Amino acid sequence: MQTNLADFIKGTPQGDEAESILRACVHCGFCTATCPTYQLLGDELDGPRGRIYLIKQVLEGAPVSATTQLHLDRCLTCRNCESTCPSGVRYGRLADIGRDVVERRVRRSLPDRIKRYVLKEGMSRKAVFTPALRVGQVLRPLLSPALQDKLPPLRRATPWPTRRHARRMLVLDGCVQPGMAPNINAAAARVLDAVGIQLFAAPRAGCCGALRFHLNDQEGGRDHMRRNIDAWWPYVEEVEAIVMTASGCGATVREYGHLLAHDPVYAEKAARISALTRDLSEILPAFEGELARLxxxxxxxxxxxxxxxxxxxxxxxxxxxxxxxxxxxxxxxxxxxxxxxxxxxxxxxxxxxxxxxxxxxxxxxxxxxxxxxxxxxxxxxxxxxxxxxxxxxxxxxxxxxxxxxxx
CATH class of the missing domain: 3.40.50 (Rossmann fold)
Incomplete structure (x- = not known):
């Protein structure tokens, strides 16, 4: 795809990355076959190829409207199109760049701004989200069916193992998982304990940054990333991996090195953190035989x-x-x-x-x-x-x- 980026982004890190991604696209349309929103809506602009054209126009200086923003908002960022694309187009990164530019140029309605503020401030903070969730669970019978639908049943925390092992791994608590399903990390710790690995969480680590980043508060998301790097850094020499039990967090932490590549203070540390990150499903297959016996x-x-x-x-x-x-x-x-x-x-x-x-x-x-x-x-x-x-x-x-x- 030929490009002619506008002066406001030409030659910048974002512009260079976007141009590289755009030039890889050959307009084949294979991506539309696996795009969930295109399948539901049947609109070219609600599929990856159409959104790529919209982002291209924005980066080349075309006028930006609320309609452009809506089509980009309706993307799930599921990245199914990346798995389908024969040309290796990194659509997810292009979408992040396009949304960031559009967000700066289109003012959202007041209700939309309020909703997004509440989500990014409330859900990304465990100390806020978990108590609010507990109140909602107690008051669940009094709430509307729509709100009841969003509230998971109360799940109790279960005990972590207390044994110490020479082999150690970090785990990310995250922001919403401790409140919604506190047993997940505890279960992971117990299973790893059974095969001789100690799992522990760094006290000051929190939201991986994905929530803010994908609500177009990209700098706020990067601040969360930096905080996690600071929390994990004292342990990097003594752990084998940083284990993710939530794949959404894992997908983001694995990109810390890329998302902070131009940060002179954190670039090298971020790359190290990304290299250490593993989904739990990548750790346990090495212990299949032992787990099968148990x-x-x-x-x-x-x-x-x-x-x-x-x-x-x-x-x-x-x-x-x-x-x-x-x-x-x-x-x-x-x-x-x-x-x-x-x-x-x-x-x-x-x-x-x-x-x-x-x-x-x-x-x-x-x-x-x-x-x-x-x-x-x-x-x-x-x-x-x-x-x-x-x-x-x-x-x-x-x-x-x-x-x-x-x-």
Whole structure:
């Protein structure tokens, strides 16, 4: 694709990166076949190819409107198009650049600004989100059906192992997962403890930065990234990995090195943190044999929903299914398992109509597997899917934890 960037961005790091990405696109349209919003809306501008044209026009100095912003907002950033693209177009990064430019030029309505402010300030702070969630759970019977739909059932924290091991790994607590599903990291700690690894969290680490970044507060997101790097840095010489139990966080932390590449203070540290980052499903396959000896037989099949942030964002595929099958489980994938469930961070709150259509479509396909339980690898997907079904939905590590009887 030929480009002629406008002076305001030409020669800048953002401009150079965007130009490189745009020039890789050959207009083939393969991406539209796997884009969830294009499938729902049938509008070229609500598919990756159309959005690429919109971003190109913006970067070349064309007028920017609220309509341009809407089409970019409606993108889930699932990055399915990246997995499909034969030319390797890094659409996710281009979308970030385009949204940042548009955000500076289009003033949102007051209600939209308020909603986005509440989301980024409330959900990215564990000390704010968890108490607010608890109040909502107590008052759940008094709330509207729409609000009840967003509130997960109360889940109690479970104990962490107390043994110390020579092998140690860090884990990210995150912002919403400790409140919504406090057992996930505890289960991961118990399973790793069973194979001789100590898992621990750095006290001052928090939100990975994705929430603010994808709400177009990109500098605020980078501030969260810097804070996490500062929290983890004292431990980098003594740990083997920084383990992610939420694939949405993992997809972002793995990009710290790129997102802070032009920060003279943090660039080198960010690259080191990204290199240390692993999804939990990349750690445990090395212990398949040991876990298989510990695991009790689980007769019922399970349906696995691979999050977009794992299979497309991190390009990690087959690890969860392979591990669960090694433990004797029958794992079933639904039709269109490559497509997004509609959670996508705050997307389900900002675009509920599209999000619920994608959720219900995903749940129908998962129900068609006949499995009585659904497992996934990201707290957003788990909460979103659970809100639309009576079928239990949990993190796959919680199932492994029960199977090996580590608690």
């Amino acid at each position: 695991a009790q037989r689980h007769a019922e099949p399970v349906a696995y929903h691979p999050p977009c942030t794992l299979q497309h964002g991190q390009q990690v595929r087959g690890k969860v299914e392979g591990l669960l099958r090694a433990l004797g489980l029958e794992v079933r994938l639904c039709g269109e398992s490559h497509l997004c469930c509609g959670s996508a961070g705050t997307y389900s709150l900002l675009h509920p109509e599209l999000s619920l259509q994608l959720r219900d479509r995903k749940l129908e396909q998962l129900a068609d597997t006949g499995a009585p339980r659904i497992v996934s690898a990201n707290i957003g997907c788990i909460g979103h899917l659970q809100s639309g079904t009576q079928t239990p939905v949990e993190h796959w590590i919680e199932l492994v934890d029960r199977m090996i009887g580590s608690r």
